[in-house]
Amino acid sequence: MTPRLTFDSVTGVRGGRTLFEGVSFDLAPGDALHVSGANGAGKSSLLRIAAGLLKPKAGAVTAQGQVALADERIALDLELPLGKALGYWASIDAGELSFALAGTGLTELAQVPVRMLSTGQRKRAALARMKASHGHIWLLDEPANGLDADGVTMLEGVIARQRARGGIVVVATHQPLDMPEAQRLAL
Amino acid sequence: MSTFVAILTRDLRFNAARMALPVAFFLLVATLYPFAVGPDAALLGRTGAGIAWVAALLAALLPVERLIAPDAAAGMLDQYAVRGISEELAAAAKLLAHWLAFAPALMLACVPAAALLALDGRALLQLELGLLLGTPGLAALGLMTAALTASERGGAALTGLVMLPLAVPLLIFGAGGGLKLLAATSLLLVAIAPFAAGAAIRAARS
Numbered sequence: 001m002t003p004r005l006t007f008d009s010v011t012g013v014r015g016g017r018t019l020f021e022g023v024s025f026d027l028a029p030g031d032a033l034h035v036s037g038a039n040g041a042g043k044s045s046l047l048r049i050a051a052g053l054l055k056p057k058a059g060a061v062t063a064q065g066q067v068a069l070a071d072e073r074i075a076l077d078l079e080l081p082l083g084k085a086l087g088y089w090a091s092i093d094a095g096e097l098s099f100a101l102a103g104t105g106l107t108e109l110a111q112v113p114v115r116m117l118s119t120g121q122r123k124r125a126a127l128a129r130m131k132a133s134h135g136h137i138w139l140l141d142e143p144a145n146g147l148d149a150d151g152v153t154m155l156e157g158v159i160a161r162q163r164a165r166g167g168i169v170v171v172a173t174h175q176p177l178d179m180p181e182a183q184r185l186a187l
Numbered sequence: 188m189s190t191f192v193a194i195l196t197r198d199l200r201f202n203a204a205r206m207a208l209p210v211a212f213f214l215l216v217a218t219l220y221p222f223a224v225g226p227d228a229a230l231l232g233r234t235g236a237g238i239a240w241v242a243a244l245l246a247a248l249l250p251v252e253r254l255i256a257p258d259a260a261a262g263m264l265d266q267y268a269v270r271g272i273s274e275e276l277a278a279a280a281k282l283l284a285h286w287l288a289f290a291p292a293l294m295l296a297c298v299p300a301a302a303l304l305a306l307d308g309r310a311l312l313q314l315e316l317g318l319l320l321g322t323p324g325l326a327a328l329g330l331m332t333a334a335l336t337a338s339e340r341g342g343a344a345l346t347g348l349v350m351l352p353l354a355v356p357l358l359i360f361g362a363g364g365g366l367k368l369l370a371a372t373s374l375l376l377v378a379i380a381p382f383a384a385g386a387a388i389r390a391a392r393s
């Protein structure tokens with residue numbers, strides 16, 4: 001299946017307040033979208049609508065292919081060692097744990113409980129979960145938060161590889177991120 | 188199916204680790220009751236099974252708060268959803284994991300509790316049979332309540348207020364010895380629980 005993510009004049013509403021109206025874009029394999037906007041502009045809501053977790057107030061959303069989401073919540077068991085916590089999702093997604101950890105700088109931390117990880121390490125762990133998921137459409141919410149310079153470079157590399165593999169990446173962030181030829185959307 | 192087993196295994200491990208407290212609570216009530224009403228074996232034997240049921244009901248309440256809310260807050264449930272795993276499937280796995288962690292431990296604890304409450308062998312057998320049939324219904328009620336109150340602040344207090352009145356039929360049929368009606372009630376609750384809990388999880392997203 002060819003992954004594709006299309007928004008057709010989508011209106012997003014949160015708690016009765018209209019966040020954005022008439023948002024349209026069309027992402028084909030290899031495409032990326034950089035969603036920017038002030039705090040509370042609706043970046044996270046846009047990702048949740050793309051993930052199918054939130055219904056758009058108006059407009060149509062079409063997502064072809066397996067979606068993978070990394071939002072502000074880590075979705076890993078805090079008490080478990082990182083390797084086991086990631087292994088849970090790898091087992092559900094039939095993914096490879098070693099592949100997920102490779103290149104994220106986490107290989108030595110596999111035995112460390114998730115609750116002991118720093119903010120940046122948790123962001124890396126969420127990225128490892130995305131890598132293991134075999135998702136075609138990646139939805140990343142502030143993936144660079146708490147990452148050091150090396151981490152941001154690593155993130156840009158992982159995003160580039162996902163695009164090169166024919167995946168789609170949507171990044172919602174207020175930070176600059178090097179994504180060549182990415183479409184831009186300002187909310 | 189493998190997804191169901193994966194969720195079941197994870198939840199069972201977490202639930203089992205937290206089971207000591209409700210069981211200790213159940214045994215504590217069984218210990219306190221003879222102190223309160225006196226050591227009259229005839230009185231204890233007549234009322235003991237009823238007290239065991241009330242204690243079981245209250246003990247069943249303790250793990251409810253941790254069934255859904257932590258997974259909802261940690262984003263686990265959303266992660267299931269984006270993978271196309273239905274809320275109903277996750278809820279069914281959670282129901283089975285909750286029952287497996289809770290019911291056998293409680294039924295085992297009934298043996299020392301029966302001694303404390305001066306229940307004879309026949310009464311103990313009746314109690315165990317009742318709990319075997321009734322605990323699936325209790326677990327189902329617990330799961331539905333957990334899903335309904337997961338996004339509410341003060342969920343703990345609300346949990347009891349929502350769940351205990353709904354457990355009245357189970358209590359009446361269980362303590363009263365109406366085993367067929369108890370089984371029917373339990374079956375009904377188990378049948379609707381994954382759907383009700385699934386709908387509640389979805390509704391909490393918007």
